[in-house]
Amino acid sequence: MTVEHREAAAQRQEAGAGGPQAAPGRRRVALLFPGQGAQQPGMALGLYRADPRFAARVDEVLALWGAEGRAVRRDWLAPDAPDVPLDDLRRAQPLLFAVDWALGRTVLDWGVRPDALLGHSVGEVAAAALAGVLTLAEAAAVMADRVHHLASAPPGGMLAVAGAPEQVAGLLGEGVVVGAVNGPRQVVVAGAEAPLAAAEARLRAAGLNTRRARTLSAFHSPVVAPAAALGLPVLRSVALRPPRLALHSGYTGGLLDAATAVDPGFWAGQPAAPVLFGPALDGLLAEGRWLLVEAGPAQGLTMLAKRHRAVASGDSAAVALLPARPGDDGREAAAAAAVRDRLAAEALLPV
Incomplete structure (x- = not known):
């Protein structure tokens, strides 16, 4: 654990930021929030139809976007015939934010006060809202x-x-640049289509396995930097606050300090900045024993976490609130219920 992590942990304990302290040896709870690329047709619809409280949380987000929120909801409810394709950022980004936030809020509604939050890309905005940096x-x-x-x-x-x-x-x-470092041998690169295709050919010729991410945009690269910078005025107009929950950042690679959390430029630059999820996960898991709960679709972050030595050893564990593939057949409600049972079994739910 770094000096920064030790100091932050001591400050949280002194201030009570993590809620009641875990008994010796008991795991603590960290919520993980996925970003672009995790979206799936029909994601979370099974849970939406089965759990009224989760549905109310999703509707709460979509209502804030007015007519556009209604359009997003319509395409979400009809994944086989959307007006805008799911991988288009106009659908993927709002839906991922809504589902991530609603799942995180659901866990809080169970009475769990997470000891840490960690988001990937747009997942960090959902984490920031739950941590109180921004209101919903x-x-x-x-x-x-x-x-x-x-x-x-x-x-x-x-x-x-x-x-x-x-x-x-x-x-x-x-x-073409490295847009995300998700693990020691898990990298995402980004760029405009022609140079990206050329890079893909070179990588494959070098014997490296590659897979196209589900996006039509070169997130986390200079391609989107001018557009991302246009978000600064809105961010300057809101009262950014220090996080009330420990917020680990996929952009700093560690615990987010108060000064960075209230910097509009930090948030405005995120779509073009590289994601350091792997280093951030390293720092989080270095703090002790964790039950990592992925609050989002596809289980991509769960899979990354399970490859980490701290999880592979059994010291920490990783579970997901949604199944790897969506379905309106009870699987999603069962997955969420299984996580709740796991939290109860590890005495991480309030009595």
């Missing part, structure tokens, strides 16, 4: 403004690569 209404306004500007950015894409960051970076060429 403010976060929704930031998201609407962000999506509006990013929709005007040049097209591009992202590519998941099974390789070390330094190995991958040397094969990218001009116009």
Whole structure:
């Protein structure tokens, strides 16, 4: 554990920020929130139809976007015939924010006070809203403004690569950058389509496995930087606050300090900045024993966490509130119920 992490943990204990302290040896709860690429047709619809409280939380978010929220909801409810494709950022980003936040809020509604939050890309905005950096209404306004500007950015894409960051970076060429470091050999690169395709060919020729991410935009690269910067005025208009819950950032790679949390420029720059989820997860797991709960679709972060040595050893554990594939057949409600049972079994739910 770094000096920064030790000091932050001591401050949280002194201030009671993590709620009642866990008994010796008991795991603590951290919520993980996925971002772009995790979206799936029909994601969370089974839970939405089975759990009225979760449905009310999703509706609470969508209502804040007015007519656009109604359009998002219509496409979500009819995944086979949407007006706007799900992988378009105008659908993926709002829906991921809504589902992530509503799932996180559901866990809080159970009475759990998470000891840490960690988001990936847009998942960090959902985490920030739950941590109190932004109110839900403010976060929704930031998201609407962000999506509006990013929709005007040049097209591009992202590519998941099974390789070390330094190995991958040397094969990218001009116009393509490392956009996310998710683990020691889990990297995502981003850029405009032509240079990205050329980079993909070089990476495959070097024997590296690649897979296109589900996005039509070059997030976390200079391609979207001018559009992302246009979000600064809205962020300057809201009263950003220090987090009330420990918020680990996928952009700093560690615990988010108060000064950074209230910096509008930090939040405005996120769509173009690289995501350091792997280093952030390393820092979090170095703090002790955790039950990591993924609050979002697809279980991508759960899979990343299970590869981590702290989870593979059994010291910490990772579970997901939604199944790997969506379905309106009871699977989603069962997955959420299983997590609640796991929290109860580990004495992490209030009596």
